[in-house]
Amino acid sequence: MSHIKTTRRGVLKGGAAVGVGLATPTFFTSMANAYTNAPTGGSVTLGFNVPQTGPYADEGNDELLAQQLAVAHLNGEGDGGCLSTFTSKALKGNGILGNKVTFVTGDTQTKSDAARASAKSMIEKDGAIMINGGSSSGVAIAVQGLCQDAGVIFMAGLTHSNDTTGKDKKANGFRHFFNGYMSGAALAPVLEKEYGKDRRAYHLTADYTWGWTQQESIAAATEGVGWETVNNVLTPLASTDFSSYIAPVLNSGADVLVLNHYGGNMVNSLTNAIQFGLLDKQVNGKDFKIVVPLYSELMAAGAGENIKGVFGSMNWNWQLQDDGTKAFVKSFGEKYGKPPSNSAQTCYAQTLLYADACERAGTHNPCGVAEALEGFEFDGLGNGPTLYRADDHQCFKDVLVVKGAENPTNAYDTLEIVEKTPRAQVEYAPDHPMFAGGALGDCNPGA
Amino acid sequence: MLGLNKKDSKFLLIVIALTVCTPILLQPFPEGSGLAQFNAGYPDLMQRFAIYGIFAIGFNILFGLTGYLSFGHAAFLGVGSYSVVWMYKLLDYNVIWGLPLAIITSGLFALAIGYVSLRRSGIYFSILTLAFAQMSFNVAYSVLTPLTNGETGLQVYTSDKQILLGANEPNSPHLFGLVMNQSAKLNVGDWVFTFNIGYYFCAVIAILAFYLSLRIFRSPFGLMLKAVKCNQQRMNYTGLNSRPYTLAAFVISGMYAGLAGGLLASMDPLAGAERMQWTASGEVVLMTILGGTGTLMGPVLGAGFIKYFENIFSKINETVLHSWFSWLPDGMEDAIVWVLHFFVGKGWHLTLGMLFMLIVIFLPGGLVDGASRIREWYKNRKGGGAASSETSTTPAE
CATH class of the missing domain: 3.40.50.2300 (Response regulator)
Structure with a gap:
C-alpha cells in the first residue's frame, strides 16, 4: 500500500481541484421548465x-x-x-x-x-x-x-x-x-339567544396563532353582545392535562368557560372541566356553561358524553x-x-x-x-x-353553529346542527383589523 | 498536512471526498424504479445530513471527550436559528451576518448554562442541562413571543425592515448572491443528481468543523478533556483545576450547536421553538451513541442514519407497501402489509428504536465499531490471523 505524500504544492493543487469541484454545480444550467415540478411522463x-x-x-x-x-x-x-x-x-x-x-x-x-x-x-x-x-x-x-x-x-x-x-x-x-372571525360572528348571536347578554367569560386558549386569533375573535364578538371577558389563559399546545388551568376558573367569578382548544387538547380540557363539575355549578345565579368555538366530529367522539349541549361552530357537517x-x-x-x-x-x-x-x-x-x-x-x-x-x-x-347532541342515536350522531349562519353575516372586509398587516405578494411559479 | 499526521490527513481527505460526492452517493437507484423511494440525494435531506453532522460533531467534543452527558444542546440549536432569522429581519437575507452572530450568542448561552451546570457532574449535570433547555424552550414558546413568535415560529415578513436589502437582492437566504436553495440537476441515463448550493455551503462548513474537531481531539487540550473522562477525581487531586477545561469544551460544543442551528435557518428561513424541545436534545445523544461515542466519524454517521430514517422511512405509506407486495396472493399481501405498516410511515420511530437497541446491545461502540469489526474480520481472514488485534487500528481516531 503506497503512502500519500503531502507537500505544500500538493495541498495547493488539491485545494484548487476541490474549489473547482465545488464551483462546478453553478455551471450546470437549471432545468428549463417554466415552473417548479412541471409534470412529465403522464x-x-x-x-x-x-x-x-x-x-x-x-x-x-x-x-x-x-x-x-x-x-x-x-x-x-x-x-x-x-x-x-x-x-x-x-x-x-x-x-x-x-x-x-x-x-x-x-x-x-x-x-x-x-x-x-x-x-x-x-x-x-x-x-x-x-x-x-x-x-x-x-x-x-x-x-x-x-x-x-x-x-x-x-x-x-x-x-x-x-x-x-x-x-x-x-x-x-x-x-x-x-376562520376564527367567522366562528365568532356566527356563534355570538346564538350564544346571546341561549345564554343571555349578561355573561362573564373565561378563556383557555391554545398558545399559538390559531388560539390567539380565535380568542381575539370570540372575545370581540361576545363583547359585542354584552358579555364580559374575565380572563384569558394561554396553555401550551403539547399539554395533556389541564386540571391546573381549570381550577382557577371556579374562583374567577366567570359563568362561561370558552375552550379555544382543538383536537386532543379540547378532548382533555373538556374532560377535565367536566371532572371538576363545572357544568353542575351555579355562578352569579346562572348555570355554568362551556363553549367550544371550533368543533369537529372526531373531537366530539373523543369527548363522548361530555359534549352534551356544548355549543360550537363548524365548517361543514x-x-x-x-x-x-x-x-x-x-x-x-x-x-x-x-x-x-x-x-x-x-x-x-x-x-x-x-x-x-x-x-x-x-x-x-x-x-x-x-x-x-x-x-x-x-x-x-x-x-x-x-x-x-x-x-x-x-x-x-355559510357557517354551521352546532351543539353536542342531547340524545345521540348512534356513534356518529354526536353533533346536531343548531343554525346555518348565512354567508353575509360572517363576511368581512379584506382590510379588517384582525386580518391586516400582510400582503399576498406576487404568485411564484418557481424555477 | 495542515498540522495533521499522515493518517489523519488521509482520513480528512477521505471525508472531504465523501462529502463532495454525497449527491451522487445518496442517489444509487435510477429515477422511476421501485427503489427510487430509498434515494436520499435531494437538497433538503443532504443539507440536514451536513448540519446535524456538525451538531453531532460538536456534541461529541463534550460527550465523547469529557464524558459529560448534556441533555440540553437543542437550546443552543434554537438560539442559533433565532439569531440568523433576526438578522434576516433586521439586515437582509445574506447569511454572512447571521452565522457569526449565531455562534456568538450560542457561545454566550453555553457559557452561562455551563457555568452553572458544570458545578455538578454525572446525572446531576445532565438534569441541570435538561432543565435549562426546557426552560429555554418554554421561554421561547410562550414567554418571549415578541422575540420568537411562539409556536408559529419566527419568519421574515415583507413588512420587516431589512435595512441592507438591495434592489436586486434574492428574496431568500444567500451568500453574496449565491442563493441557497438553487440547485443544478445532472441527468446521467436514468439517474438524476442534484447539486445544491446550500448543501455545498453546509458541506464546506461541516468539513471545517470536522477539521477543527480533529485538531481538538489531537491537541493537549483534547488530552486534558480525555483525562477528565478517565478520572476527574484523580486529576483534581494532582492539583489541576479541571473546570476551565470542561467549561471550554461545553462552550465549544455549544457554539457548534449554534452554528448548526444557524445553518438550519440559512437553508430554510424559519426558526421554531420546537427545535429547542428536549426531544431534539435527546436526538443528538442518540446520534452520537448510535454512531460511536468518542470517535470522530461516528456522530456524523449517526446523524445521517437518524435523519435518513426520519425522512425516508416515514414516507413509506400503505399504498407504497401494497405496490411492493402486489405480486403476492391477496390475503398474504394484506397480511404482510398489515405487519409492515407498523414499522414504516408514522411507525418509523419503532424501526429506529429497534435498530438502536440492536446496535447498542451488539455493537456497543456504535456504527464505527461495526465497521471496525468487519474490517478486522476481513483482515484476519485474509492474513490468516497474522494481523493480531494489536496492529488493528481503531478507526476514525
Missing part, C-alpha cells in the same frame, strides 16, 4: 402533508382518507363523488389535464419544522406540484410560506387562524376552511342535506365505513378545487392556477354557494 404528483402523530393525529388521518378518495375520483375510480354535483364541469375523471394523479404522504407531527422538512422532501424529491394538508394553523402558515418560496400551490387543509389568510397570507396559498354533501358522504362511507369529518371534507374539496382550477387554466403553472381560483364562485361541494375571494384567497360560505 402523471402529476400531489403532496398530502398531514399530522399523523401529535395532538391532531386523528384529524390528520381522516384528512388522508379524504385526500386518497379525491385522488381516486379524479382518476375516474369509484363513484366519482362530488364530480357530478360540482357546478364546474371541467373535471372529467381522467386525472388532471390528462395526467394520472399520484400522491405522496408525509407526517407533519404537528410541528412547523417537521412539516416543512416533510413538504420540502415532497417538493424536492417526489416532485409534488401542490401541497395539501394541515390541521394546525402554525403548521399551515409555515408550510404556506415554504410553498410560496418553492413555487408550488398550497391548498390549506384544516386551518382556522385568522392569520392564514390575514397577516400571513401568501399568493400561492388558498384556504377553503372558515355530514348531516347536511344538499347534493354535494350526500354524494361525498355516500362515497366516503362506502369506502371507509364511517362518515367524514369536516377536516376530511375541506381537504377533499381543496383537492378537487385545485384539479378543477388546473383544468380551467389549462396548465399546472401555479400562477395560472391561482388566477383560476381567484374570485371563483362554485357550489356542489357541500358548503352551498361559495366564493374564493381574490383579495386574500379565503373562501366565503
Whole structure:
C-alpha cells in the first residue's frame, strides 16, 4: 500500500481541484421548465402533508382518507363523488389535464419544522406540484410560506387562524376552511339567544396563532353582545392535562368557560372541566356553561358524553342535506365505513378545487392556477354557494353553529346542527383589523 | 498536512471526498424504479445530513471527550436559528451576518448554562442541562413571543425592515448572491443528481468543523478533556483545576450547536421553538451513541442514519407497501402489509428504536465499531490471523 505524500504544492493543487469541484454545480444550467415540478411522463404528483402523530393525529388521518378518495375520483375510480354535483364541469375523471394523479404522504407531527422538512422532501424529491394538508394553523402558515418560496400551490387543509389568510397570507396559498372571525360572528348571536347578554367569560386558549386569533375573535364578538371577558389563559399546545388551568376558573367569578382548544387538547380540557363539575355549578345565579368555538366530529367522539349541549361552530357537517354533501358522504362511507369529518371534507374539496382550477387554466403553472381560483364562485361541494375571494384567497360560505347532541342515536350522531349562519353575516372586509398587516405578494411559479 | 499526521490527513481527505460526492452517493437507484423511494440525494435531506453532522460533531467534543452527558444542546440549536432569522429581519437575507452572530450568542448561552451546570457532574449535570433547555424552550414558546413568535415560529415578513436589502437582492437566504436553495440537476441515463448550493455551503462548513474537531481531539487540550473522562477525581487531586477545561469544551460544543442551528435557518428561513424541545436534545445523544461515542466519524454517521430514517422511512405509506407486495396472493399481501405498516410511515420511530437497541446491545461502540469489526474480520481472514488485534487500528481516531 503506497503512502500519500503531502507537500505544500500538493495541498495547493488539491485545494484548487476541490474549489473547482465545488464551483462546478453553478455551471450546470437549471432545468428549463417554466415552473417548479412541471409534470412529465403522464402523471402529476400531489403532496398530502398531514399530522399523523401529535395532538391532531386523528384529524390528520381522516384528512388522508379524504385526500386518497379525491385522488381516486379524479382518476375516474369509484363513484366519482362530488364530480357530478360540482357546478364546474371541467373535471372529467381522467386525472388532471390528462395526467394520472399520484400522491405522496408525509407526517407533519404537528410541528412547523417537521412539516416543512416533510413538504420540502415532497417538493424536492417526489416532485409534488401542490401541497395539501394541515390541521394546525402554525403548521399551515409555515408550510404556506415554504410553498410560496418553492413555487408550488398550497391548498390549506384544516386551518382556522385568522392569520392564514390575514397577516400571513401568501399568493400561492388558498384556504377553503372558515376562520376564527367567522366562528365568532356566527356563534355570538346564538350564544346571546341561549345564554343571555349578561355573561362573564373565561378563556383557555391554545398558545399559538390559531388560539390567539380565535380568542381575539370570540372575545370581540361576545363583547359585542354584552358579555364580559374575565380572563384569558394561554396553555401550551403539547399539554395533556389541564386540571391546573381549570381550577382557577371556579374562583374567577366567570359563568362561561370558552375552550379555544382543538383536537386532543379540547378532548382533555373538556374532560377535565367536566371532572371538576363545572357544568353542575351555579355562578352569579346562572348555570355554568362551556363553549367550544371550533368543533369537529372526531373531537366530539373523543369527548363522548361530555359534549352534551356544548355549543360550537363548524365548517361543514355530514348531516347536511344538499347534493354535494350526500354524494361525498355516500362515497366516503362506502369506502371507509364511517362518515367524514369536516377536516376530511375541506381537504377533499381543496383537492378537487385545485384539479378543477388546473383544468380551467389549462396548465399546472401555479400562477395560472391561482388566477383560476381567484374570485371563483362554485357550489356542489357541500358548503352551498361559495366564493374564493381574490383579495386574500379565503373562501366565503355559510357557517354551521352546532351543539353536542342531547340524545345521540348512534356513534356518529354526536353533533346536531343548531343554525346555518348565512354567508353575509360572517363576511368581512379584506382590510379588517384582525386580518391586516400582510400582503399576498406576487404568485411564484418557481424555477 | 495542515498540522495533521499522515493518517489523519488521509482520513480528512477521505471525508472531504465523501462529502463532495454525497449527491451522487445518496442517489444509487435510477429515477422511476421501485427503489427510487430509498434515494436520499435531494437538497433538503443532504443539507440536514451536513448540519446535524456538525451538531453531532460538536456534541461529541463534550460527550465523547469529557464524558459529560448534556441533555440540553437543542437550546443552543434554537438560539442559533433565532439569531440568523433576526438578522434576516433586521439586515437582509445574506447569511454572512447571521452565522457569526449565531455562534456568538450560542457561545454566550453555553457559557452561562455551563457555568452553572458544570458545578455538578454525572446525572446531576445532565438534569441541570435538561432543565435549562426546557426552560429555554418554554421561554421561547410562550414567554418571549415578541422575540420568537411562539409556536408559529419566527419568519421574515415583507413588512420587516431589512435595512441592507438591495434592489436586486434574492428574496431568500444567500451568500453574496449565491442563493441557497438553487440547485443544478445532472441527468446521467436514468439517474438524476442534484447539486445544491446550500448543501455545498453546509458541506464546506461541516468539513471545517470536522477539521477543527480533529485538531481538538489531537491537541493537549483534547488530552486534558480525555483525562477528565478517565478520572476527574484523580486529576483534581494532582492539583489541576479541571473546570476551565470542561467549561471550554461545553462552550465549544455549544457554539457548534449554534452554528448548526444557524445553518438550519440559512437553508430554510424559519426558526421554531420546537427545535429547542428536549426531544431534539435527546436526538443528538442518540446520534452520537448510535454512531460511536468518542470517535470522530461516528456522530456524523449517526446523524445521517437518524435523519435518513426520519425522512425516508416515514414516507413509506400503505399504498407504497401494497405496490411492493402486489405480486403476492391477496390475503398474504394484506397480511404482510398489515405487519409492515407498523414499522414504516408514522411507525418509523419503532424501526429506529429497534435498530438502536440492536446496535447498542451488539455493537456497543456504535456504527464505527461495526465497521471496525468487519474490517478486522476481513483482515484476519485474509492474513490468516497474522494481523493480531494489536496492529488493528481503531478507526476514525
